[in-house]
Amino acid sequence: MLIRFVGNRGDLSCCASQRRAPERGSVTRSIFETSTNRIGLQQANSNLMRQFLSLCIVISVAAWSGCSPQNGGAYPSKTVTVICPWAPGGGTDRLSRIFADLLRDQYGSQGSPFVVQNRTGGSGAVGHSAGALAAPDGYTITMITSELNTMHWMGITDLTCRDFQPVIQINADAGAIMVGKDSPLKTINDYLDYVRKNPGKTTLTGTATGGAWDLARAGMLLAAGLPVDAVRWIPSKGAAPSIVELLGGHVDAICCSVPEVAPQLESGELRALAVMADERLAEFPDIPTCKESGINWSAVGWRGLAVPKNTPPEIVKSLEEKALAIAESERFKQFMKKNGFAIAIRKTAEFTTFLDEQDEQWKTVVEAAGYAK
Amino acid sequence: MADLFQLQILIPWFLCMLLGIFVGATPGLTATMAVALIVPISFYMPPNAGLAMIIGVSFTAIFAGDIPATYLRIPGTPASAAATLDGHEMSKQGKGGLALTLDIYCSSLGGLIGVGLLMILAPQLAAFALRFSHFEYFWLALLGLCMSAVVSQGALVRGLLAAALGILFSTIGLGVVSGTQRFTFGQIDLMDGLGLIPVMIGLFGLSEVLRNVVQRKNLSQAALPSGATLSHKIAWIEIWRKKWTVIKSSVVGTVIGALPGAGADIAAWGAYGLAQKTSSEGRSFGKGAIEGVIAPTSANNAAVAGAWIPALVFGIPGDAVTAIVLGALIMYDIKPGPSLFQENRAQVNSIFQIALLTQLFLIPCGLLGIKAFGLILRLRRGVIMTGVTIFSVVGAYTIRNSMFDVYVMFAFGLIGFYLETQKVPLAPLILGLILGPVLEENFRTGLIKSEGSFSPFMTRPICLVLWITLVIALASPVLYSFWRKRVSHGST
Numbered sequence: 001m002l003i004r005f006v007g008n009r010g011d012l013s014c015c016a017s018q019r020r021a022p023e024r025g026s027v028t029r030s031i032f033e034t035s036t037n038r039i040g041l042q043q044a045n046s047n048l049m050r051q052f053l054s055l056c057i058v059i060s061v062a063a064w065s066g067c068s069p070q071n072g073g074a075y076p077s078k079t080v081t082v083i084c085p086w087a088p089g090g091g092t093d094r095l096s097r098i099f100a101d102l103l104r105d106q107y108g109s110q111g112s113p114f115v116v117q118n119r120t121g122g123s124g125a126v127g128h129s130a131g132a133l134a135a136p137d138g139y140t141i142t143m144i145t146s147e148l149n150t151m152h153w154m155g156i157t158d159l160t161c162r163d164f165q166p167v168i169q170i171n172a173d174a175g176a177i178m179v180g181k182d183s184p185l186k187t188i189n190d191y192l193d194y195v196r197k198n199p200g201k202t203t204l205t206g207t208a209t210g211g212a213w214d215l216a217r218a219g220m221l222l223a224a225g226l227p228v229d230a231v232r233w234i235p236s237k238g239a240a241p242s243i244v245e246l247l248g249g250h251v252d253a254i255c256c257s258v259p260e261v262a263p264q265l266e267s268g269e270l271r272a273l274a275v276m277a278d279e280r281l282a283e284f285p286d287i288p289t290c291k292e293s294g295i296n297w298s299a300v301g302w303r304g305l306a307v308p309k310n311t312p313p314e315i316v317k318s319l320e321e322k323a324l325a326i327a328e329s330e331r332f333k334q335f336m337k338k339n340g341f342a343i344a345i346r347k348t349a350e351f352t353t354f355l356d357e358q359d360e361q362w363k364t365v366v367e368a369a370g371y372a373k
Numbered sequence: 374m375a376d377l378f379q380l381q382i383l384i385p386w387f388l389c390m391l392l393g394i395f396v397g398a399t400p401g402l403t404a405t406m407a408v409a410l411i412v413p414i415s416f417y418m419p420p421n422a423g424l425a426m427i428i429g430v431s432f433t434a435i436f437a438g439d440i441p442a443t444y445l446r447i448p449g450t451p452a453s454a455a456a457t458l459d460g461h462e463m464s465k466q467g468k469g470g471l472a473l474t475l476d477i478y479c480s481s482l483g484g485l486i487g488v489g490l491l492m493i494l495a496p497q498l499a500a501f502a503l504r505f506s507h508f509e510y511f512w513l514a515l516l517g518l519c520m521s522a523v524v525s526q527g528a529l530v531r532g533l534l535a536a537a538l539g540i541l542f543s544t545i546g547l548g549v550v551s552g553t554q555r556f557t558f559g560q561i562d563l564m565d566g567l568g569l570i571p572v573m574i575g576l577f578g579l580s581e582v583l584r585n586v587v588q589r590k591n592l593s594q595a596a597l598p599s600g601a602t603l604s605h606k607i608a609w610i611e612i613w614r615k616k617w618t619v620i621k622s623s624v625v626g627t628v629i630g631a632l633p634g635a636g637a638d639i640a641a642w643g644a645y646g647l648a649q650k651t652s653s654e655g656r657s658f659g660k661g662a663i664e665g666v667i668a669p670t671s672a673n674n675a676a677v678a679g680a681w682i683p684a685l686v687f688g689i690p691g692d693a694v695t696a697i698v699l700g701a702l703i704m705y706d707i708k709p710g711p712s713l714f715q716e717n718r719a720q721v722n723s724i725f726q727i728a729l730l731t732q733l734f735l736i737p738c739g740l741l742g743i744k745a746f747g748l749i750l751r752l753r754r755g756v757i758m759t760g761v762t763i764f765s766v767v768g769a770y771t772i773r774n775s776m777f778d779v780y781v782m783f784a785f786g787l788i789g790f791y792l793e794t795q796k797v798p799l800a801p802l803i804l805g806l807i808l809g810p811v812l813e814e815n816f817r818t819g820l821i822k823s824e825g826s827f828s829p830f831m832t833r834p835i836c837l838v839l840w841i842t843l844v845i846a847l848a849s850p851v852l853y854s855f856w857r858k859r860v861s862h863g864s865t
Binding site: 119339 | 504697
């Protein structure tokens with residue numbers, strides 16, 4: 001009943017607004033409009049109340065009428081759930097929501113909604129497990145994230161990337177080492193030399209113990225030929241409190257992903273010594289990579305879509321095609337640019353190999369860092 | 374400011390404030406959820422309308438949490454837990470209407486003071502917040518925990534027991550510091566620990582239902598026989614008499630709200646404790662003291678304003694709501710952070726204006742909410758309790774879309790019911806649950822930072838002030854009674 005109810009809302013509200021508003025801006029459709037679209041939409045504001053009322057009527061009519069004939073065969077014929085393993089408002093959530101909305105547009109002819117469901121908990125394990133264990137019918141998609149490659153090595157869950165059928169990688173944000181603007185350290189090699197001369201004296205923060213960026217710094221130290229405890233890791237709840245610690249001068253440096261510190265980097269409050277990427281970032285071309293400084297190390301936090309294993313190949317193929325079309329769209333590119341997220345597209349086959357490679361890379365680091373279970 | 378008085382801004386603004394009343398008064402629905410729902414819709418509107426919706430919903434929700442806390446002893450949001458003490462006590466004495474009238478005006482005043490401080494002192498307060506590190510947060514948490522003695526309502530040993538239980542429950546989950554699992558028994562649902570909201574709904578909501586079922590005689594009567602008579606004149610006389618409590622609590626609330634490691638819930642408790650310690654009527658706290666109502670409600674709204682300080686000055690969220698707002702600001706092409714005040718002064722000013730006006734609009738919306746809630750409470754108690762049960766289940770589920778949280782809620786409903794039959798107060802348990810992790814994480818992280826040395830905990834300037842305050846707060850009752858004995862000895 002609930003599924004049909006939502007499904008109808010999608011169908012009918014779209015028709016209702018098409019009749020009235022030339023820009024096809026139904027309330028559901030316009031979730032996450034970018035500012036370019038907004039200018040046009042401002043004219044529609046006076047229509048908003050009328051649209052809202054008509055939506056209310058449509059919802060109640062849809063609720064009363066109950067069932068609509070199901071489109072037999074064609075995917076998707078009912079509501080598709082997009083599981084986001086992280087909390088509302090965060091980067092993964094924002095990406096899930098825009099992608100769900102764009103997927104709905106891509107499958108426009110059927111008009112089935114793609115609804116984001118936040119299943120948080122267990123450092124991402126809850127949402128990932130729910131996504132992997134769902135029925136393999138294509139009606140549950142998961143926005144999988146890089147924790148999938150690390151958490152099973154640490155004994156948090158038995159779930160691995162092999163429990164999923166990857167569809168497409170969307171984004172990869174490189175980690176970076178940041179210091180305050182007044183720090184005497186100018187390059188990543190300055191930093192590592194300092195660490196080498198003062199083992200265990202410098203402090204670094206960014207995530208919880210065993211979190212993504214704790215592992216990334218451990219990998220970097222190993223690649224530089226230093227022991228993992230050469231730097232003292234100060235556990236924290238995430239990038240925001242870590243930035244406060246660095247701005248307040250309570251730690252020497254932080255390690256987290258670049259978009260998380262973009263406002264502070266742009267204002268000059270913080271300075272990035274190096275990014276853990278294979279190539280320099282388009283948004284911040286002045287920051288050197290670890291590799292060009294002689295440290296063979298890269299660490300990215302990636303996000304991508306996956307469906308449960310054994311999902312019919314034609315559905316995987318269809319989702320891959322639609323997602324590739326989205327990746328080319330202006331609205332998607334604008335969204336990524338504004339949020340500072342780097343676009344990194346890998347098709348199904350490449351994404352599958354990438355996941356396996358990442359799994360191996362993190363296995364080594366987790367073991368060397370002493371977190372393996 | 375005139376550009377804010379347009380129908381296309383005012384209508385969504387008021388609608389969102391009414392939504393805030395509903396969300397805040399319903400345990401399990403949070404301001405964070407409401408903001409997450411509004412943000413996508415707000416992109417459809419001019420930036421000021423979107424900001425008005427978000428700011429409107431977050432301030433009203435924090436106020437509205439006090440309504441069920443006062444009438445039914447069920448806090449609508451974690452920031453209203455303190456209102457279950459004196460607010461509910463006043464309600465039991467038939468003065469619920471006065472308590473809520475005080476609530477609405479003090480929330481508005483607290484918000485005004487908070488926003489005022491945000492406007493005038495944001496850069497300075499932000500710089501002050503930067504001086505807080507793990508060492509300072511440790512003492513702050515310890516000071517907060519000492520309040521469990523204040524909120525024990527006379528039963529000191531039982532209160533401390535409840536606080537200890539709360540701390541014990543708070544250790545469940547994946548430790549941020551150690552990275553190891555504690556008391557999870559391999560359950561991934563327990564990995565992030567017990568959710569504060571399901572626990573609170575169980576402890577206060579469901580246990581209240583159980584209590585009512587046991588005392589069966591009440592069920593056929595109206596839940597609120599006297600109705601909600603709002604006494605504006607008395608309320609203003611009381612507020613004028615306690616004006617310093619309002620100001621003190623609002624300032625404390627703003628400062629605590631500005632700390633990235635603490636929010637409106639801790640602010641409310643902090644103000645309650647401060648008011649009790651500095652009041653001439655400290656002994657009447659927990660028995661329906663007016664200041665016990667005024668202090669937390671002023672502080673929690675001020676804290677919502679305070680959370681905007683690090684968000685606007687550094688681009689770092691002060692709480693979950695501002696975290697979502699920061700994401701929205703980016704979509705509006707507003708880059709929060711150090712340059713915002715210079716480059717986007719006009720936008721900052723309109724945020725301030727919206728926040729100020731929201732405090733004024735809060736009064737009619739809040740009064741409407743109180744009236745509506747009062748009408749609902751004319752229903753038979755049995756009907757109300759059935760509703761509370763339904764909302765408890767739905768609320769616990771919606772937080773994470775998780776059935777597990779519903780079981781947690783039921784378990785804590787039974788625990789809360791049992792503890793109350795043993796006369797163990799529940800407020801210290803919530804305090805332990807909120808502050809336990811703050812205390813432990815900051816203590817252990819501090820020790821990692823200082824390489825095992827305790828001296829930064831004692832010698833850093835703010836730490837010094839905090840621990841001396843703590844010693845004075847703990848020693849003052851002992852010294853006071855000692856001094857009184859000597860005086861009475863001397864006179865005889």
